[in-house]
Amino acid sequence: MINDKLLKPGTIAVVGGSEAISKTGGKVLYNLIKGGYKGHLYVVNPKAQVIQGIKSYPDVSFLPSCDLAILAIPAKMCLQAVTVLAREKNTGAFIILSAGFGEESGEGREAEQKIASVISSVGGTLIGPNCIGFLNMNYAGVFTTPLPVLRPDGIELISGSGATAVFIMEAAVTNGVPFSAVWSVGNSAQTGIEDVLEYLDESYTPGSSSRVKLLYIESIRNPGKLLKHSVSLITKGCRIAALKAGVSEAGIRAASSHTGAMASPDMAYDALLRKAGIIRCHSRSELVAVASVFLHRKPAGKRVGIVTHAGGPAVILTDILSKNGLEVPQITGPAAEKLKEKLHPGSSVANPVDFLATGTAEQLGLILDACDNDFSNIDSVAVIFGSPGLFSVKNVYSLLQEKMKNCRKPVYAILPSLINARNEMDEFAADGNIYFTDEAIFGKALAAVLNxxxxxTGAGNSVRVDHKSIRSVIDSAAGGYLEPEDADKLLDAAGIPRPFTVYVTDVKDMESALEAIGFPVAMKAVGPLHKTDAGGVVLNVSDIDKARETFSRLMAIKECRKVLIQKMTPGTELFAGVKYETGFGHLLLAGLGGIFVEVLKDFKCSLIPVGINTAKDMIRSLKGYGIIKGARGQSGVSEELFAELICRLSALTEAAPEIRELDLNPLMGNSEKIVAVDARIRIEKRIPER
Structure with missing residues (x-):
């Protein structure tokens, strides 16, 4: 419901404007004037006729028609003012700076919902309440500073926290990062982060719309909308990074299954952002650094050249890049030797290229030209250049600025001298350049972007499952945990292999089953929810006497109704499972089993549907991936079969959305097959809203 009256208002009324720029209403009016707003400004304040040179009206009822109203009045006065403006003054956009609404009480939440209802009834847009405002190329409707440099190609920041938006702007402006718009959605009574993304997606114009979006997220009402429009924007060429905070882990304690205990709300957000193609950051400095990388040309690959006059920072950056999957390739050959001849004795061109503390701007230019034109194994260049405080580095930074604009390959400026070169750095930023101050933060940001x-965009899932059989099991089952036989039927219908299994209730049936299966076997109690904890799992039963003894003991366990017998399956323990997360849909988790999942938490998570490419990415990003590939002479696990099983589990869940929790733990795998030796599935017959 975002409209032109918010984006390009011809008239703005500041309700609660004042002379005091130490107050919210005074500062937002000051920023509108200082920011060069070219439309008509009005003020509503009964205590003066003119405020900051702008005509003031005693009440909103005296105002002429206006497009946008910015409210900086007590919360209890907002509903009446909004009602008059919306219904009598043709006001179609509102920014409510005032606090005291849903962030404080249920009564406040009810009040903001009434305000949103009034505004929506006239097709209007509401930003807030409890926000710092909105600014774009047309006006600065915020009560905070700094007012960033605004350019069409700058970043677009959408924040659920006003204070965090200010701190992000402060960090970004200091490093020369331009903005195109800042949306502070506050309590999101009508317009949330996902609604802004929807508008930006549907109004996106290649060549003129901002391509870089930053998000600060505390909550999302509609994750599906965020996913849809983020994917669409990225497909159109945009780049998005997000900082997510405020996730509670309290719900984990209530989970009954193994998968349920591992999955968490934060994991759901992580999976959502990853599926959307959004880079997740964990601090403001990381978010700003990623945005700064976004605003440079996109390198052709992951091979980085490092140029420095100080060895230590170059070593730090080399370590960071290498640790995070990027390359710092050695530079050799005739072109390298020719370059070395032009540098001071003792310089190195091997990469990092160290042209010593006595290096000159001219030499830096020669190095960057060589990296751009002669060294084909370099895709981008990071230049680290500070000052010991003995001389000005203005000529070096001027040269660096020229090369950043003219080189075909991206050149990243890392300027660490926050005191000794402060003036030169400020001039560098004022000329429209972006820089980094810390090589480690830069290295991690570059790796995050390139990785x-x-x-x-497509499901990418070519597996087929027996949908009819799956629905038959689900439709005939009661809610809760499925009987093991029904779980087996679902696995069979989904094409997920499992060992031959027999369920027995007496010794005679057990003996007959063992004749068919052969030793060694696994014997498990059927009935107890956590059978391992109850002592209900016995492995490697190797003879009939041990089997009889085990059967008697298992049947004596409380709630045990029968005993499951399986042939022992050799291989590496794996794990896969599904959990429904309210608001997000189903999460699929997969990883190595045993100690890797229990203690090391080595598993990956994705939102369903999961296609083959995502499944392979999940497997390859495991810390224990080397075990799957085969380590120390041990045979590994078929990556193709594991990825296929993950896709089949996804397809099963799509066919049976009633599934709330599903555990395949463990799976036993080798290079030829992967089988589910234990399955536990809980369903709810009422399909929850996504």
Whole structure:
């Protein structure tokens, strides 16, 4: 419901404007004037006729028609003012700066919902309440500073927290990062982060719309909308990074299954952002650094050249890049030797290129030209250049600025001298350049950008499951945990292999089953929810006497109704499972089993549907991936079969959305097969809203 009256208002009324710029209403009016707003400004304040040179009206009822109203009045006065403006003054957009609404009480939440209802009834847009405002190229409707440099190609920041938006702007402006718009959605009574993304997606114009979006998220009402429009924007060429905070882990304690205990709300957000192709950051500095990388040319690959006059920072950056999957390739050959001849004795061109503390701007230019034109194994260049405080580095930074604009390959400026070169750095930023101050933060940001996979726009899942059989089991089952036989039927219908299994209730049936299966076997109690904890799992039963003894003991366990017998399956323990997360849909988790999942938490998570490419990415990003590939002479696990099983589990869940929790733990795998030796599935017959 975002409209032109918010984006390009011809008239703005500041309700609660004042002379005091130490107050919210005074500062937002000051920023509108200082920011060069070219439309008509009005003020509503009964205590003066003119405020900051702008005509003031005693009440909103005296105002002429206006497009946008910015409210900086007590919360209890907002509903009446909004009602008059919306219904009598043709006001179609509102920014409510005032606090005291849903962030404080249920009564406040009810009040903001009434305000949103009035505004929506006239097709209007509401930003807030409890926000710092909105600014774009047309006006600065915020009560905070700094007012950033605004350019069409700058970043677009959408924040659920006003204070955090200010701190992000402060960090970004200091490093020369331009903005195109800042949306502070506050309590999101009508317009949330996902609604802004929807508008930006549907109004996106290649060549003129901002391509870089930053999000600060505390909550999302509609994750599906965020996913849809983020994927669409990224597919159109945009780049998005997000900082997510405020996730509670309290719900984990209530989970009954193994998968349920591992999955968490934060994991759901992580999976959502990853599926959307959004880079998740964990601090403001990381978010700003990623945005700064976004605003440079996109390198052709992951091979980085490092140029420095100080060895230590170059070593730090080399370590960071290498640790995070990027290359710092050695530079050799005739072109390298020719370059070395032009540098001071003792310089190195091996990469990092160290042209010593006595290096000159001219030499830096020669190095960057060589990296751009002669060294084909370099895709981008990071220049680290500070000052010991002995001389000005203005000529070096001027040269660096020229090369950043003219080189075909992206050149990143890392300027660490926050005190000794402060003036030169400020001039560098004022000339429209972006810089980094810390090589480690830069290195991690560059790696995050270059390692981020594109969102999987299609399901990419070519597996087929027996949908009719799956529905037959689900439709005939009661809610809760499925009987083991029904779980087996679902696995069979989904094409998920499992060992031959027999369920027995007496010794005679057990003996007959063992004749058919052969030793060794696994014997498990059927009935107890957590059978391992109850002592209900016995492995490697190797003879009939041990089997009889085990059967008697298992049947004596409380709630045990029968005993499951399986042939022992050799291989590496794996794990896969599904959990429904309210608001997000189903999460699919997969990883190595045993100690890797229990203690090391080595598993990956994705939102369903999961296609083959995502499944392979999940497997390859495991810390224990080397075990799957085969380590120390041990045979590994078929990556193709594991990925296929993950896709089949996804397809099963799509066919049976009633599934709330599903555990395949463990799976036993080798290079030839992967089988589910234990399955536990809980369903709810009423399909929850996504």
């Amino acid at each position: 981020q996979p594109q969102p999987e």
